[in-house]
Amino acid sequence: MNFIDSHCHIDTAKFDEDRDAMLQRAADAGITDFIVVGASGSLEQARATVAFAKGKEHFFATVGVHPHEAEKLDDSWWPKLCELAADPEVVAVGESGLDFFYDNCPKQLQTDRFVDHIKLAISLGKPIICHIRDAHDEAIAILSEHAAGKVDVIIHCFTGTPADATRYAEMGFAISFSGIVTFKGKAAQPVRDSVALVPRGQLLLETDAPFLAPVPMRGKRNEPAFLVETAKLVAQLKGIELAELAEITTNNTRRLFALTSQ
Ligand SMILES: [Zn+2]
Numbered sequence: 001m002n003f004i005d006s007h008c009h010i011d012t013a014k015f016d017e018d019r020d021a022m023l024q025r026a027a028d029a030g031i032t033d034f035i036v037v038g039a040s041g042s043l044e045q046a047r048a049t050v051a052f053a054k055g056k057e058h059f060f061a062t063v064g065v066h067p068h069e070a071e072k073l074d075d076s077w078w079p080k081l082c083e084l085a086a087d088p089e090v091v092a093v094g095e096s097g098l099d100f101f102y103d104n105c106p107k108q109l110q111t112d113r114f115v116d117h118i119k120l121a122i123s124l125g126k127p128i129i130c131h132i133r134d135a136h137d138e139a140i141a142i143l144s145e146h147a148a149g150k151v152d153v154i155i156h157c158f159t160g161t162p163a164d165a166t167r168y169a170e171m172g173f174a175i176s177f178s179g180i181v182t183f184k185g186k187a188a189q190p191v192r193d194s195v196a197l198v199p200r201g202q203l204l205l206e207t208d209a210p211f212l213a214p215v216p217m218r219g220k221r222n223e224p225a226f227l228v229e230t231a232k233l234v235a236q237l238k239g240i241e242l243a244e245l246a247e248i249t250t251n252n253t254r255r256l257f258a259l260t261s262q
Pocket residue numbers: 095131156157
């Protein structure tokens with residue numbers, strides 16, 4: 001049984017100490033491929049992510065600017081990022097989006113940058129990875145105007161309600177579940193309640209490592225091997241066998257990101 005981690009940050013310094021061992025644990029857990037998201041805060045970081053994945057068969061880079069960093073994105077950075085995103089080995093644009101929970105950056109600026117990323121993804125014919133937190137109504141408005149029917153959209157690390165999931169799914173977007181689905185307590189219940197509503201062809205799994213380790217590893221540094229804990233619960237909530245979920249989500253990830261490795 002094999003899985004793909006559709007969103008992780010395993011190129012970052014958090015894994016410098018034990019990257020080989022971490023990747024071995026991932027292999028032992030059946031994680032075959034990794035979408036490595038380069039959007040953590042600078043052009044150098046995005047370039048480093050592309051360099052990390054380059055020439056490695058099972059690693060695929062994306063580039064973008066996280067909404068937390070949107071204020072730092074200046075006019076000299078953006079054209080270089082567009083160039084980097086056009087690299088044939090870059091499989092998606094993002095993560096970009098709206099994060100009104102942390103509110104690290106003015107809302108209008110996040111919105112403008114999000115639209116820029118969507119337009120870039122459309123022009124390149126690559127999917128867009130969206131980070132949306134406490135801003136689902138605003139995101140749905142932007143995505144329905146600018147993205148629906150024009151580009152493949154991935155709502156990564158889904159944190160919304162069943163109503164939000166339904167609206168995203170109706171627009172044909174993919175919805176990716178992270179370790180949050182396993183978190184005990186009331187806050188994660190709407191996320192659990194959303195799983196059954198996402199059509200099979202639109203379902204993805206991710207770790208978002210090093211963040212958001214699933215129960216029972218919650219609080220530790222997250223890593224791709226832990227994806228299986230999230231998968232077990234998602235399969236249960238979806239009412240299917242784990243092996244079936246593995247096959248469905250692997251196929252969805254390969255199709256959406258046009259992955260070429262076997
Ligand atoms: Zn994110």
